[in-house]
Amino acid sequence: MSEPTLAECQRRLEQRRREVKITVSGASGNVVKAGDVRVSCFGGPLRDGPGVCEPSEADIEARQQARQVVISGALAASNVPLRHANREPLDRSGPWNVAYERILGKLGTGFTIVLAGLRGNGKTQLGVELIRQFILTERRGSALFSTATQFFMAIKAGYDGQGKPEAKVLAQYRRPRLLVIDELAQRRESEWERLLLYELLNHRYNDLTDTLLISNQDVRQAELSLGPAIVSRLRETGGIIQADWASYREKV
Ligand SMILES: Nc1ncnc2c1ncn2[C@@H]1O[C@H](COP(=O)(O)OP(=O)(O)O)[C@@H](O)[C@H]1O
Ligand SMILES: [Mg+2]
Numbered sequence: 001m002s003e004p005t006l007a008e009c010q011r012r013l014e015q016r017r018r019e020v021k022i023t024v025s026g027a028s029g030n031v032v033k034a035g036d037v038r039v040s041c042f043g044g045p046l047r048d049g050p051g052v053c054e055p056s057e058a059d060i061e062a063r064q065q066a067r068q069v070v071i072s073g074a075l076a077a078s079n080v081p082l083r084h085a086n087r088e089p090l091d092r093s094g095p096w097n098v099a100y101e102r103i104l105g106k107l108g109t110g111f112t113i114v115l116a117g118l119r120g121n122g123k124t125q126l127g128v129e130l131i132r133q134f135i136l137t138e139r140r141g142s143a144l145f146s147t148a149t150q151f152f153m154a155i156k157a158g159y160d161g162q163g164k165p166e167a168k169v170l171a172q173y174r175r176p177r178l179l180v181i182d183e184l185a186q187r188r189e190s191e192w193e194r195l196l197l198y199e200l201l202n203h204r205y206n207d208l209t210d211t212l213l214i215s216n217q218d219v220r221q222a223e224l225s226l227g228p229a230i231v232s233r234l235r236e237t238g239g240i241i242q243a244d245w246a247s248y249r250e251k252v
Contacts, residue, residue: 074135075128078176080145084128095245096122100129102241103212107134107178110208112201112234114184116215116222117243120250123214126243127180130212134178141177148184151200152193170196174203177210184215189225198229205233218242 055063075085091097103113103126115123131143151173157163164172173179187193204211215222219242223231234240 071132071135075132078131078135078143078145079150080128080131081124084125085132087125087128090125090129091248096126096243096248099241099243100126103130103238104133106238107210108138109237110205110210111238112205112211112213112230113238114213114215114219114222114226114234114240115243116217116219116240117245118218118247119216120247121243121245122248123216123243124182125248127182127212127214131178131180138177142175143178143180144173144176145180145182146173147182148187148193148197151181152187152196155196170200170203173200174207174209178212179204179209180212180214182214184213184222185217185225187225194227198227201230201233205237 072085076082099115103111103115106113107130115126117123127145131145134143151169154163154169154172155166158165158169163169187197201211213226215225217225219240222240226234
């Protein structure tokens with residue numbers, strides 16, 4: 001294989017500069033630094049003329065490990081449950097994966113989707129995997145995982161003067177480019193909760209951000225508990241996906 005030209009080296013370095021977002025010490029002692037095109041993990045400093053651009057195996061491994069640390073940190077920051085963040089291997093062969101791919105394909109389109117079905121068949125896991133994939137591929141914005149109860153409790157804490165004011169909590173839930181709200185069926189379904197949820201979802205609908213709502217109810221119950229205003233937005237931007245496959249709990 002012929003040696004790459006200096007221009008090719010610079011192109012690859014630029015590409016890697018965009019990929020590597022953190023500073024990490026490579027196994028060979030070199031430092032890979034975001035924004036530093038003098039990175040030396042590619043077999044030595046660039047010379048005038050043709051150079052060697054390939055990273056050593058140790059450098060690749062160090063970078064992969066560092067990437068794992070970053071991903072785990074980002075997952076924790078997005079509040080996903082630890083149990084689901086660490087679940088592997090995942091069954092990618094059946095209907096769970098079909099639903100996952102279907103939702104994944106709509107990432108970035110401003111969807112509102114409800115995933116509804118009986119307990120144990122991987123709905124929370126699907127939400128977590130969606131956030132993981134968002135972290136792996138998206139360069140802008142953040143992702144947030146929350147149960148419905150956490151959302152309403154955060155709002156209530158503001159009323160008691162113990163937490164952030166309602167507007168701030170709403171802003172915090174409005175901001176992420178991907179929001180997963182789990183355990184929707186645990187709500188008490190008061191008018192107050194319905195209004196708040198509508199307020200949040202309507203903002204997110206207007207902002208073209210993605211929202212996945214997860215419910216352990218069947219589709220009919222989920223529709224009834226969300227109310228017609230939310231259901232009509234769902235129908236327009238994503239719809240209700242029925243998780244009607246078998247539970248994983250008996251298998252794990
Ligand atoms: N695709 C999958 N492959 C293997 N295990 C899975 C998969 N999806 C979920 N699980 C595991 O099955 C259990 C139930 O999944 P969970 O997402 O909590 O279900 P649900 O939210 O629908 O009640 C969890 O331990 C989860 O990690
Ligand atoms: Mg669940």
